[in-house]
Amino acid sequence: FIITLLLQIHIMADLLPVHHPITQQVQSLYRLGQGCYNDYNHQQALAYYSQALQQIGIAPNVTMTLQLIKCDIYQDIATICIRQYELIKASRFACKVQGLALQLQDQIRFAQSLDIQGDIKKLQGKDKQALNDYMNSLEIKLYVINDENLHVANSYHKIANIYMIQGKYDGAFPMYEKTLRIRQQKFGDNHPDVAISYQKMAYFYYKQSKHNIAHVLCQKALKIDLKILGDQHPVVAHLYYNLGQIEFGKNKYDDALHWYQKSLEIKLKTYGDYHPHIANLYGDIGHTYSRQGKYEQAQSMHHKSLKVRLHVLGNNHLDVITSYQNIATVYHHQQQYDQSIAMNKKAKRLLDQQLGHDPSKMATLYDSMAKSYTELHCYKIAYKLRKRSRKILYRQYKDINMDQKDIYRCIKSQDVMKYFPLIANTIGGDWTKFVVVSDLTIDINIIRSENHLLYDQAMKVLHIWYTKNAPSVGIHQLLNIFQQMGRADISIRIIDSLDKKKHYFRTCLIL
Numbered sequence: 001f002i003i004t005l006l007l008q009i010h011i012m013a014d015l016l017p018v019h020h021p022i023t024q025q026v027q028s029l030y031r032l033g034q035g036c037y038n039d040y041n042h043q044q045a046l047a048y049y050s051q052a053l054q055q056i057g058i059a060p061n062v063t064m065t066l067q068l069i070k071c072d073i074y075q076d077i078a079t080i081c082i083r084q085y086e087l088i089k090a091s092r093f094a095c096k097v098q099g100l101a102l103q104l105q106d107q108i109r110f111a112q113s114l115d116i117q118g119d120i121k122k123l124q125g126k127d128k129q130a131l132n133d134y135m136n137s138l139e140i141k142l143y144v145i146n147d148e149n150l151h152v153a154n155s156y157h158k159i160a161n162i163y164m165i166q167g168k169y170d171g172a173f174p175m176y177e178k179t180l181r182i183r184q185q186k187f188g189d190n191h192p193d194v195a196i197s198y199q200k201m202a203y204f205y206y207k208q209s210k211h212n213i214a215h216v217l218c219q220k221a222l223k224i225d226l227k228i229l230g231d232q233h234p235v236v237a238h239l240y241y242n243l244g245q246i247e248f249g250k251n252k253y254d255d256a257l258h259w260y261q262k263s264l265e266i267k268l269k270t271y272g273d274y275h276p277h278i279a280n281l282y283g284d285i286g287h288t289y290s291r292q293g294k295y296e297q298a299q300s301m302h303h304k305s306l307k308v309r310l311h312v313l314g315n316n317h318l319d320v321i322t323s324y325q326n327i328a329t330v331y332h333h334q335q336q337y338d339q340s341i342a343m344n345k346k347a348k349r350l351l352d353q354q355l356g357h358d359p360s361k362m363a364t365l366y367d368s369m370a371k372s373y374t375e376l377h378c379y380k381i382a383y384k385l386r387k388r389s390r391k392i393l394y395r396q397y398k399d400i401n402m403d404q405k406d407i408y409r410c411i412k413s414q415d416v417m418k419y420f421p422l423i424a425n426t427i428g429g430d431w432t433k434f435v436v437v438s439d440l441t442i443d444i445n446i447i448r449s450e451n452h453l454l455y456d457q458a459m460k461v462l463h464i465w466y467t468k469n470a471p472s473v474g475i476h477q478l479l480n481i482f483q484q485m486g487r488a489d490i491s492i493r494i495i496d497s498l499d500k501k502k503h504y505f506r507t508c509l510i511l
Contacts, residue, residue: 237266424458
């Protein structure tokens with residue numbers, strides 16, 4: 001392959017020298033386009049790329065050099081389309097890249113075309129298909145070049161992103177570490193690509209609720225990007241967004257809103273009113289208002305998010321379903337239970353149409369509706385919905401040959417707070433270990449000074465933990481914390497307290 005490629009380069013170079021005026025003009029236009037591309041000045045970048053393609057079109061002989069530039073321009077245009085969420089157009093240019101790469105017998109550029117297709121599928125919510133494209137791309141790259149190459153690092157990065165979406169954190173982190181190591185070797189410590197690696201590792205720690213580590217890494221990335229890109233660059237805006245998420249995780253809601261608003265201001269200038277990034281920000285601002293008890297503002301933001309998602313994604317996308325669920329949750333907090341149920345039913349109808357969706361999403365919907373029906377005193381309906389939820393989760397974990405007692409640990413319970421008195425009576429002074437293991441950022445001395453009894457201190461900490469993690473809280477999380485604390489006795493007491501008539505999995509437990 002390499003010999004063939006070198007022969008092609010030699011033969012075609014004789015047809016039109018590199019220093020030919022057309023070749024030089026095309027290279028100049030391409031460099032100008034790349035500068036605008038890196039600055040997210042998409043309109044100007046496309047103008048330069050269009051001129052370059054026109055010059056290639058009128059060249060008397062299209063050399064290997066011009067063909068490679070043409071292929072790279074198609075790649076950049078495809079990426080611009082992805083940034084602007086013009087996925088059909090992006091797919092068309094990805095096919096052009098792939099066709100030209102095959103014609104040139106350029107395996108690296110062919111692999112990059114697979115990366116672009118994976119990026120498109122990722123945005124479409126087709127995570128498994130995206131991962132398949134990324135894996136195929138990596139296989140080609142490793143066959144052609146060594147595993148310390150930047151192209152390989154980019155593949156590790158993309159694969160890790162999918163693992164994060166799928167919740168496979170143990171698989172994601174080593175990939176991020178490899179990516180960072182390669183980029184540092186090639187660029188040193190002060191480069192935007194290195195900053196991106198810090199950012200992704202920060203997100204990993206954020207998902208692990210290790211907010212202090214996440215904050216340090218995010219600030220490292222921000223320092224690099226502010227110095228190189230300036231404070232109005234979209235990459236910086238995304239770091240502001242990440243800092244908002246971290247502050248939200250630390251229950252610092254005013255700080256979270258500060259970072260979200262800074263991010264929103266830049267992203268509106270870059271992407272306009274209708275873009276998935278804008279919808280995500282509206283949704284996160286809505287969550288923050290909800291935590292502050294500002295339900296009217298929260299509802300307004302979630303409806304804005306829904307409007308954008310319907311416009312950009314259509315009504316058959318998982319993010320649209322998420323918006324309906326978010327609106328339903330706020331209605332429930334506002335004690336508007338009928339409206340909450342109606343929104344969840346809309347979400348369910350859309351989820352029914354999704355092929356290959358995560359079954360736990362349907363289980364969460366059933367649980368959410370069960371809560372609202374319980375408040376309306378429709379206990380039979382609520383019980384049936386909870387039972388459906390448990391059946392779904394049981395099948396999900398049974399399919400991967402999980403042990404019966406571990407199945408239970410993965411089943412969420414919306415009534416987790418009813419176990420708090422039992423825990424507070426049992427945990428004693430170990431509530432301080434609970435604070436450390438669950439990564440709560442609270443002052444232990446303040447808890448002690450405000451609550452004189454161990455029971456009251458434990459109850460205060462448990463309610464802080466619940467507020468921080470709601471609505472994604474459950475018995476399985478408590479059991480995991482107690483296991484890390486070395487307090488299996490508390491887990492056993494919780495399980496022994498279960499009402500056999502109301503808990504579907506009680507008979508499945510093997511202790």
